[in-house]
Amino acid sequence: MVEIVEKRIPEQKVAYVPHTDSFSKLPEFIKEVGDLIAENNFKAVGYPYGSYENDLEERAENNQMFEVGMPIDNFYNDGKPAGRIGKLGLKEVTSHTVLAARHKGTHKNFNETIKAIVDYAIKNQYDIVGPITEIYFPAEEGSPVEENMTEIQIPVIYMGPKRD
Template structure:
């Protein structure tokens, strides 16, 4: 597994924050995606989950995360859908292939890489979902793990 440093371009996203089990993530992805399509916004390719805590640290009902889609166009928050701009930033990134439930070791490897190579992690982990579980077998799912970082001197 290769860990790389890269810049993430600024993006406008529609998202919903959630608390609780990860079991409903596929439903939440569908919900946000349908909202974006229903507003006739142009999806720009980033389907993501940002995870603010870990099942290693908190009970399932206390997990906090958001699910979102990047888009081009204009939209305003509506109901539980929020709209925000994610600024351009630097991340350490690695690709996981396989079931979403097996991404943990890649997350830990990126953190280890950051520590060993003088990076300070400055935000939560984001998983960018690069293909669709409805279109590929679980063994071929691709997830990009990203941690926002700054390089320490």
């Protein structure tokens, strides 16, 4: 049974790189973003994420569209906000509400967790308003893939009866 919670995500600045490729390359894409953040003297202040809007089953494995990024403390460059530095994009994400669930183990059965969140949203009168985002928590060195922990977040707006 998947535990699903409603969370408020605070406003944050993120550095990211968009990709049209295979999710199997995610570890190298996360490293790339971390390296670009360090090279540009930004400071990561959270865990890496992957965000995608396409249905993973509708697109070929090597043709997935997604962005990989990390929250950073600021994105000022020479005293001015930067929008892009080479392939590194920089943006501010406004505060928003998500339905979230933790997924433990491989990505093989991710769709089951996503489907559980979507079903919960429909049953509980939420509208889905944005892309699925996965937050990747670091694993212990050498730990089995079954121990990997990822939080899946889906942005929503509650459309049901007024709550106190």
